[in-house]
Amino acid sequence: MLEIRDIYKTFNPGTVNEKKALNGLSLKLEEGDFVTVIGGNGAGKSTMLNAIAGVWGLDAGQIIIDGEDVTNLPEHKRAAVIGRVFQDPMMGTAPTMQIDENLALAKRRGKKRGLKANLSKADADEFKVMLQILDLGLEDRLTSKVGLLSGGQRQALTLLMATLEKPKVLLLDEHTAALDPKTAAKVLEATELVVEKDNLTTIMITHNMKDAIAHGNRLVMMNDGKIILDIRGEEKKKLTVESLLHEFEKVSGQEFTSDSAILG
């Protein structure tokens, strides 16, 4: 479903701030794969998602989604097949617009936008049912401005917007990192629910090793802009935080740098 072929990206080339963020990264996802991604700070996790989403161009390599080479498609065109939830709860929604307006925008992702009304009664009813599933009390607040919602509510809404029109790839960039533990658990639960319901091909970055082990059918570890570990199926089910840390030290030759990943 998604194939990343040997991609490279260097930020600020030729300056003192030069940063080789992606270093010949390759990854192939089959349809329905739910991959969790872990790695230290600066390993290139978010950069990989941005590369898939097309936030900027690549230095080299190819990205193929469902057989189509999207390497040169601009971000807004790729959005037709990609759903995204960001780390920052502010980033995924339009705060000055209503909940139903945000959802209506998401419903037209990848479709031509014309001079038809953005909101329809039928849509509103559909949104209500979907919001009910999230169980955050949003179904009665369709016309509230999104700016009034809590971080967790916004992330749940963004998740719904990302999956409203079934994406070929769902990209979750530490989408629970900015939330308190209880809300984070709730949003993760909702994530599990929507991914399973539509059998979505998903990449989820997390800084929490326990979450990375508990969710998905596959776990990859990144370091220095490359994938250094790829564990799937039965083998993944047997993973523990300790064995994962041990593996990391073995393949990377260094200690894991993120405390929160270990402690969380």
Place this chain on the structure above:
Amino acid sequence: MGFLTGLLNSMPGAISQGMIWGIMAIGVYITFRILDVADLTVDGSLCTGGATCVILTLNGVPMAAALLISFIVGLLTGLATGVLHTKFGIPAILAGILTQLGLYSINLHIMGYGTDNGSKSNLPISVDKYSLLVSARYVRELSLRNPVLILIPFILIIIGILYWFFGTEIGASLRATGANQNMARAQGINTDLTIVMGLMLSNGLVALSGALLAQYQGFSDVNMGRGAIVIGLAAVIIAEVVFGKIFRNFFLKMVGCVCGAIIYYVVIQIVLRLGLSTDDLKLLSALVVALFLAIPYWKGKLSAKSVKKGGN
């Protein structure tokens, strides 16, 4: 008594002028508030609209068509700024200034159409010879020629169309772009395109306002748009301060912009009657707008401070 009657006498003029500038203020509202871009093109496009309307009318084009074409030419000025901003990567403010500067020459040439050297800085048009939609001549007349009576339905129709437009799929994607570009792109919106569309629509309205203003005052002038952005911003900000709590609906917010412009011109009339020199008007406007823009910022700082204190 003399002061009061004089002031009352000047009110219909102030109100008409305010209404015409209100259309311009709606244009500023679209860029400044909806799109979150400060667009300085308007200082040039206001005159472009006025010059286009006058030269077309003088050359026998029917008044309605002249107004429509002025609007379209305004769209093009916005297109210029939009392309400079999104395709040339120039910051929006600078892109607007560049277009505005370029428009100065273009405006001279528009008004100089048909003359020997092809350039003119001022072009009169008489309501006696040509049929115009609005004219200051009839401002104190109780008839259907009175600009206030003509402008009320005219503006309501414009606001109605804009209200409909911003509720459509395209209009909503424009609002989303202003609210959060990241989110807009993630939802498949071509933000470069929506920004260009917003700038076009805004400058179209500004040019239309300029066309009406030229009709109203009986001439277009190359300097008629100087400082227009400040007047537009003043109207938008006055509207938010005065009507912010009651005009929450988008339709009413646009009505508020027009009311804001009317208040601006009424206040200007009052201070002029109180003896302020017209030479000092622009300084006063600039100070008032600076003050009103600063108030929300200061408020934010104050509340941040009190939160800190409470925390200790």
